Amino acid sequence: MVGLAANPTGIKWIDSGLTINRENPDDRVIALAGNPNVGKSTVFNALTGMNQHTGNWPGKTVTNAQGKCSYDGVNYIMVDIPGTYSLMAHSAEEEVARDFICFGSPDAVIVVCDATCLERNMNLVLQTIEITDHVVVCVNLMDEAKKKHIHIDFGSLQKDLGVPVIGVTARSGKKLGKLMETVGSLKTENFIRPIQLKYTAPIEEAISIVEPAVKACLGEKLNSRWAALKLIDNDESLLRSMSDYLGFNPALEEPVASKIAQARQRLEENGISGEALRDQIVSCLIITAEGICADAVTFESDSYNARDRKIDRILTSKWSGFPIMILLLMLIFYITITGANYPSALLSDALFRFQDILLAFFSRIGAPSWVSGMLVMGIYRVLAWVVSVMLPPMAIFFPLFTLLEDLGYLPRIAFNLDKYFKKAHTCGKQALTMCMGFGCNACGVSGCRIIDSPRERLIATITNCFVPCNGRFPTLVAIISMFFVGTVSAPFQSFFSTCLLTGTIILGIFMTFIVSKLLSVTILKGIPSSFTLELPPYRRPQIGKVIVRSICDRTLFVLGRAVVVAAPAGLIIWLLANIHVGGASLLLHCSNFLDPFANLLGLDGVILLAFILGFPANEIVVPIIIMAYMSTGSILELGSLEELKNLLLSNGWTWLTAVCTMLFSLMHWPCSTTCLTIHKETQSWKWTAVSFAVPTAAGMVICFLFAGTVRLLGLL
């Protein structure tokens, strides 16, 4: 799962593995490489017709994704590999990217570049060309370059690099046909003679000592010149991957091993060892890139990025940075809350009318009452609740947040908040994973891969649930609307709800800092690691496309989950409520059992039970509470929040119950999907357990303290 959008249907994640599903042996595998945030995923989507979510911030693609496309009668399997600045494997993503190019045997690699920032991208192009000859350079964002009056001489680029270079505008699909045509003709073209990087004389000498032995050892499996240099450099990550994918470590084979020793000795005699060798390798790459771009790129206007700087001065300034951040958050919540009311009422009207039709139908065919009870009062009703109450806010919040993301605002949030993350001894990029958590905590957890330091990545993973995901968000909205805005006159209700919701979210963020800090000084001790954060250029989002696509995605996603999770949960809860043992229903037994403990937290047994049963999906917590109350009390027709409030009040809810339910919703165990994702990412049940326990403990402690204080002071 990548980004805010939970895994849209159809994308097969192959993770760091290199398995490609070729339907027939003629299918060609094309790897899409590129720096982060150059529109690589946009190219991927445009070519494959899929909708892998793209966002305007570095590090969206955290795993390899694959999709199909065909051009000119040839089928291609496109593999979107993680965006990286380099293939020298300083991070997990770079390792995945490099391994795929080296060992995934792609038929060609398309390196996607940002036309507005070509020089920085050239480093990766050169490194890729070092590994494989079958490279096509795709210069994306030509429209942005044009706007910024940046002129690119493709003839010169192609001549210098020795591989085809195509300029495209992926989001409008411009020139993508030409790109695929070039990819298709790559194998038959003979003119391609990729640039060979020239290193300093001592390095060239060292390479020439080792290369023949490497060539004899590896054959055509890897570019021998490149492999020789990496072996001399003792690139440990590559050696590991070589052992994994080739089945042996060439550095230990003779005569390679002795040649490496000989080369290293020569380098040392020339005063080049360890760090100095890498420095020189990198410098050669960067200076070559600089030279190529000096020939090919002309900036026709000095102030090509003046507009971005102006916006940055407003969005990240000392005075307006934080207020704007909060205002934007509030604006999104406000639109969500006001916008959700109408479709919510409409849906619930329609769905509950249909419930009556269903009931009438079952009584006409003479079905036994337990059948109609189970199917209608159990399964259908929970489904109807999830759809009418949970779906509208999700379907509105999601596209709005996606727009902010596409605009390029999220890295600015990370920039603004970094100081506080540093104080908590963690990484500023945690702000980005936090934002992903708003969409879905499982996505947020996957997204933690953008954080390089394992310690900081774990902290970001464990604390991700303090941001309420899309599934918990409507619960908060519903409780706020029922219990806290009734006292305010109508025109201000939405505004007041917004303020309360924003406050709740800020509390979540605050908890993230506190808990991160606590973890940093206890079980995950350490000092903050170094970090670099790119602030990409602002881009105008494709508003219509984003809105339509994310509403569709969200709706499908929620409906899918509703069927898979909410329907069985409805069935179980109905059974619990209707199977009687010893004069009381199982549900009553369970909630009575939980009641004393739940009371300490300001909740009641039913609420706690609903959170427990809601483990598979947070969306069903409120429906479960309603079901449970209705089965024990009188059956009500719930058409509005007003009636729901009456139901809750008649079951002993007070404002304290409402606050504690909100607090507990904000801070409790992650849902099952998130837990599984945490296990997948950390490869450890221990850290999964910690991630489960930390927010749960925080929620319990805070609810206990809050309820205790209120009762002690007699505020109720």
Add this chain to the structure above:
Amino acid sequence: MNEISTLNSLKVGQTATVKKLRSTGSMRRRLQDIGLIEGTQVECLQKSPSGDPIAYLIRGAVIALRQEDSSNVMISAN
């Protein structure tokens, strides 16, 4: 000659040339990946609301660095 100082002392709007990287290990690699090597031109663009990190223009890209990292980059003002 221009005096040598560190990148974090650069004021907003000023530019400088990188003389030497004092950082080691992964941070050194990361800085090199984004094109920060001896001779690279750097412009200080924008401080974050709390003054740290600071955004720099490095080879056409805007990169934010924390004080403790930028203080390991030796520069000479242009």
